[in-house]
Amino acid sequence: MNARPQVLRVGILSFAHPHAISYAGVLAARPDVHVRATDPGVHASGEVRGAELAAQLGVEYADDVDQLLSWQPHAVIVTSENVRHREHVERVAAAGAHVLCEKPLATSEPDARAIVAACERADVVLMTAYPVRFAPEFVRLLEVVRAGELGRILSVNGTNNGKIPLGERSWFTDASLSGGGSLVDHVVHVADLLDELFEAQPADRVHAVVNRTLHAVRPGIDVETGGLVSVRYLNGATAVIDCSWSHPDSAPNWGGLTLEVVGSRGIARIDPFAKHVGGFGPSGAVRHDFGADMDASMLAEFLAAVREGRSARPDGRAGLRSLQVVLAAQASVQSGGPITLDQVEELGRIAL
Template sequence: MTDLRIAVLSFAHTHAIGYLTALAAMPGVEVRGSDPDGVSTGGSLVELRGRDLADELGVAYVDTYQELLAWGPDAVVVTSENARHRELVEAAAAAGAHVLCEKPLATTWEDGIAMRDAVRAARVLLMVAYPVRFTSAFGRLRAAHESGALGQVFSIRGANNGMLPLTRSWFTEPELSGGGAIVDHVVHVADLVEGLTGSAPVSVTAVANRTLHAARARAETAGLVTVTYEDGVVAAVDCSWSTPDTSAVWGGLTLDVAGTGGTIATDFFGAAARGTATATGLPIESRYGADPDTAMLRTFVDAVRSGEQPQPDVHVGLRTLAVVLAAQESVATGRTVAVRSEQPRPAAPDGPRTVSRA
């Protein structure tokens, strides 16, 4: 099997830990990373950054992005702070590398469009990292819908709740994250709705507050976002950072889908062994099942080899970003806000390049 060179740009997002680990274990893949702005804040794995994290995971490391891109990667994974996605995606595209970009695609519409145009001009693929799409639970939900078992879907209720992400404090700093819980959690549910129904979002009504963790966060920590879609579906999303610090796990994601033929409730991370620690009285939870990060990364690696665009692509990234931006405007104005859409684009050039490394 032809070796692929895959570079991981920035370890700012905690997902970088799982991605580095999964890529390093894949046959036919050589992975290197760089995290020049990273500073370790402690000794636990989630507190490590830069060379400290790479050494802990046994992954090759270089000091600068320029050196990493000069290595000639076939593809890159961008796991920086959200506001820095654009610069790294543009640099990767200029280097001729395919891109897997952490969600959300960007923090502004202008940045998202610029990223779309950069990868299109360079004829490279861009996939957005929405791993919940790759869970077996979502596969079963989509199969049920496609079989007609649900009839016509008319409403969806999603809950994506988690802990306040203090181990990487930039999540609560709007200049780096683009916002708070709305930015962090709504995009996952918006992607699942699109992946399930294929319908485009039309309008958003949202409310939010910072009652939870008021002294520890600079952005909203709780929100309820209602999205209407062009096929008439109404989706309500609880996106709060409401999982307590004492929880055994980071949080979870559920989706309740109602149709004229029936209702399906899906807990995407519900498969777990649960108990209580005798010494502390705190809950213990050990989740099991196939790792969706690995499934997503395999899809990306296969796409890099074949040159075929994987889903979710940059256009899905833009639509989910548009939902977030409309929700933020709705919170600020108290009004229902129309979701913006991409302007018509000229015909695409020839398809993306494929990897031909000897």
């Protein structure tokens, strides 16, 4: 893996995921990065996408993926619909560009493994986009846990709740593009924090329940809108993850994530999205966030890895492990009870 020059050509492949807008803003503000985007696929009527959105964001635009790759980018951020990650990552890696792939890494384990293998063959960086790992609150939590201040970790309670993604990003509620609903959208973030907290300790047993009670009156939603997932790890710790699209449309922010870690000697709680000033204005509730920009910190790690010719964390294998928790949760829903990861293959959900 060769080190790259200080001024990097970075591509953004698709505006399908709303995180692409934040990433474009962060990158466009950096003098050491030259940004160019492309936005393949069919866009819903009324969506501001493609060249129009690129112009609004102040980044250059390529008409298609071939044109983007002919620019010979050093790195590409893949922010397409979940089901298209494999196709796009394989093309980018084959072109010799490093990859930051939006979560979840894929919608199936074979696709996720193919993504990892493609990047390893091409000797390029593969990083999975989990910005909450870079929240100062989580970094401090890791320090406390690693120092043994909480003793042996017994259990973790995690929440990742937000608005239902509709309107210009309604593909999130189309299982053929997203792979699932709130279970897929929100479990992976907490599963990744647990993966880091437990130093890649494998999950052992997963039990999940889901429903469509939330937003039941909305037409055209064929995925779960609420869920609860319990996970037992090989180190004996258990975790519970609330993964619902429970924030109302009128909420001033998209949602939030919390983590409570219970140990034999103490308890620690973090709320990385709590830093804000809130109130009410002429149009209703308002919110202004402040503090560390997690997206900027994550992108800084990715760009540093590209420049230095080293791996980045969280890497593709971390993305694979968090996806396995989601797929096991889907298998549990299908079976109607708890399931061990070595049973998942028998149910035909993933091939371990």
